[in-house]
Amino acid sequence: MSEYKDLNTPARILLGPGPSMVHPRVLSAMSHPVLGHLDPEFLKMMTDVQELLRYVFQTDNELTIPVSGTGSAGMEAALCNFIEPGDDVLIGVNGYFGERLCDMAGRYGAGVHRMDKSWGDVFSLEEIQRELDMRSYKLVALVHAETSTGALQPLEGVASLVHDNGGLFLIDCVTSLGGVPVDIDKHGVDIAYSGTQKCLSCPPGLSPLTISERAREVLHSRESKVKNWYLDMSLVEHYWGDERTYHHTAPISMNFALREALRLVQEEGLEARYTRHRTHAEMLWDGLNDLGFELYVPEAHRLPVLTTVSVPESVDGAGVRRQLLEKFNIEIAGGLGALAGKVWRIGLMGYSSRRENITLLLKAIQDLVE
Amino acid sequence: MSEYKDLNTPARILLGPGPSMVHPRVLSAMSHPVLGHLDPEFLKMMTDVQELLRYVFQTDNELTIPVSGTGSAGMEAALCNFIEPGDDVLIGVNGYFGERLCDMAGRYGAGVHRMDKSWGDVFSLEEIQRELDMRSYKLVALVHAETSTGALQPLEGVASLVHDNGGLFLIDCVTSLGGVPVDIDKHGVDIAYSGTQKCLSCPPGLSPLTISERAREVLHSRESKVKNWYLDMSLVEHYWGDERTYHHTAPISMNFALREALRLVQEEGLEARYTRHRTHAEMLWDGLNDLGFELYVPEAHRLPVLTTVSVPESVDGAGVRRQLLEKFNIEIAGGLGALAGKVWRIGLMGYSSRRENITLLLKAIQDLVE
Numbered sequence: 024m025s026e027y028k029d030l031n032t033p034a035r036i037l038l039g040p041g042p043s044m045v046h047p048r049v050l051s052a053m054s055h056p057v058l059g060h061l062d063p064e065f066l067k068m069m070t071d072v073q074e075l076l077r078y079v080f081q082t083d084n085e086l087t088i089p090v091s092g093t094g095s096a097g098m099e100a101a102l103c104n105f106i107e108p109g110d111d112v113l114i115g116v117n118g119y120f121g122e123r124l125c126d127m128a129g130r131y132g133a134g135v136h137r138m139d140k141s142w143g144d145v146f147s148l149e150e151i152q153r154e155l156d157m158r159s160y161k162l163v164a165l166v167h168a169e170t171s172t173g174a175l176q177p178l179e180g181v182a183s184l185v186h187d188n189g190g191l192f193l194i195d196c197v198t199s200l201g202g203v204p205v206d207i208d209k210h211g212v213d214i215a216y217s218g219t220q221k222c223l224s225c226p227p228g229l230s231p232l233t234i235s236e237r238a239r240e241v242l243h244s245r246e247s248k249v250k251n252w253y254l255d256m257s258l259v260e261h262y263w264g265d266e267r268t269y270h271h272t273a274p275i276s277m278n279f280a281l282r283e284a285l286r287l288v289q290e291e292g293l294e295a296r297y298t299r300h301r302t303h304a305e306m307l308w309d310g311l312n313d314l315g316f317e318l319y320v321p322e323a324h325r326l327p328v329l330t331t332v333s334v335p336e337s338v339d340g341a342g343v344r345r346q347l348l349e350k351f352n353i354e355i356a357g358g359l360g361a362l363a364g365k366v367w368r369i370g371l372m373g374y375s376s377r378r379e380n381i382t383l384l385l386k387a388i389q390d391l392v393e
Numbered sequence: 394m395s396e397y398k399d400l401n402t403p404a405r406i407l408l409g410p411g412p413s414m415v416h417p418r419v420l421s422a423m424s425h426p427v428l429g430h431l432d433p434e435f436l437k438m439m440t441d442v443q444e445l446l447r448y449v450f451q452t453d454n455e456l457t458i459p460v461s462g463t464g465s466a467g468m469e470a471a472l473c474n475f476i477e478p479g480d481d482v483l484i485g486v487n488g489y490f491g492e493r494l495c496d497m498a499g500r501y502g503a504g505v506h507r508m509d510k511s512w513g514d515v516f517s518l519e520e521i522q523r524e525l526d527m528r529s530y531k532l533v534a535l536v537h538a539e540t541s542t543g544a545l546q547p548l549e550g551v552a553s554l555v556h557d558n559g560g561l562f563l564i565d566c567v568t569s570l571g572g573v574p575v576d577i578d579k580h581g582v583d584i585a586y587s588g589t590q591k592c593l594s595c596p597p598g599l600s601p602l603t604i605s606e607r608a609r610e611v612l613h614s615r616e617s618k619v620k621n622w623y624l625d626m627s628l629v630e631h632y633w634g635d636e637r638t639y640h641h642t643a644p645i646s647m648n649f650a651l652r653e654a655l656r657l658v659q660e661e662g663l664e665a666r667y668t669r670h671r672t673h674a675e676m677l678w679d680g681l682n683d684l685g686f687e688l689y690v691p692e693a694h695r696l697p698v699l700t701t702v703s704v705p706e707s708v709d710g711a712g713v714r715r716q717l718l719e720k721f722n723i724e725i726a727g728g729l730g731a732l733a734g735k736v737w738r739i740g741l742m743g744y745s746s747r748r749e750n751i752t753l754l755l756k757a758i759q760d761l762v763e
Contacts, residue, residue, distance in 0.1 A: 027441050050424040052400050053420070056414070057402075058405055064402065064403055093642045093644060094641070099622055130619070253469045271463050273597065276646075277647065
């Protein structure tokens, strides 16, 4: 067996689609000694995490918890708890994560109806209503912030259309939560999931999930067991509810980290945080325009926290990314799926969203493409 | 919104069924700055983690990875990848986690056949053969170390019976891995999962999983998609394989922690580690006997890393546990399921398995029950 060296991670400046950089207070929280998952002191912390999650989601939903897995586990929890075989679901597909929702929903036996649009576009109320006119759906899912394209789906008015149709309104807010207003209750969202490693600036490992009372009733009136034990919210809710009944061992240290990351959100305040993300995004956009780059998504529905940049034919996109990493310790990402090889994805999320990072990145890109 | 205090975790001595205490080097590893999940430096670390997991499992299985969830996610991954609707599976049920295996397997459409035995007992080769004589099973599952009872299931000779019957041999080694010999290849085990928070003394959050080539062929020749996207090893294997293709964002900091915990296992050496766990278990057993307690599981198949103690009628079991926590900062657990209210469960796992902890616990119990 070979020798395994002491851990010595390079000091990366993480400006990709996540994970984002993590505040020292959050890193430090993870180095606290572990508690048992039923320790009274840990149970109190769980309450803190739930209250703080409700704040960042802007919801009163009682069933608001961190799922014990990364964002994709949250996505799966958001689907598997509400789908029974044969249920019709409508999924907006305008990027990679819409595709993933379809794949997952199909595995749970849903009749998957796709609403397709070009990558980078978003759906209008008229387009959604047109699909709803076709049939009743148990669930309608949209990706609020498409991490593969950098498009921001407007949420205003969608819920009432979905509710009039008799279904539940589900959103993916993996990349928006904590960086862009999500406002679950105001927008009438029934089910939403996120990740910790984006605008919350906590390491990956948990997935915030919130479920409305309307959705919870659907969960409780299922005819069949949820086809996923680990993510079965009808069981998990008893651990995160008043009973605190053992289901699975929660990832203790990750919950320490999330609590600290959420405290930082609260200290900054949501409005100030949104403004910071927006201001820094505009700095980045202006700088990229000055360098002659085109931004892939029109400004009207451009996501402030993740920017897709069209890579000109004259530029070796992968080569520049590699040099950014090797010479400047900066991580940005390439395109995913339909946008592979066509764009860079630059994230300014949470603790990564700082002016010095933008100035450095723009100068580094300038040096490398000249 | 209330004020959320600075994190200040009590200095617990964790002597329950997990999480166990975590070595300072492992806690410190988690406070390292985060890397991207496709960063070349992180990809190297993934290789380290896989090699070190193969060492602790004692296997050459290529598909040996940490599942991005706690032990129960590993349990679910071990089942859902191999079960298709209608497959017959045989599950040994002699405790809480055998029951959980049945629940999960049923959710994936298996024909679940239970082999029941009293809690605390283990299965003989004859008993297993008797069940195998009834029909062919796609999969036969046993719990190696039953965390609910403290019984250690012998593995010798089981695999050849299962293989002659045409099935795959699956074990739950959540509580044994790193504390008791598991020896996957020697015992012909096809699928095994564990947790990080037991004898590996890493915080909860990942689940080591190993899959033999025989089992991998079964996975690759499925007729239907795995009914769980997050845990679909036919997708996950491309991230942990040579391609390093994105599937979901790995829990980066938890992988830092696991790598460090496994380095500590390697530095100590498996044999020395098993001896330490055994020696300390015997110290505990002798001490409990001296105090007049009866141990629930006969010595012949008693698990060294987790001891169940029968609580006499004269003793307020829950009250003593509460006082251990409040007065001595010591966590031990009560019984689960059929043993609720009847036993204490005392774990001496990984970094918790130290002489000073045993001496303190015995004296504290003596003080409290006198």
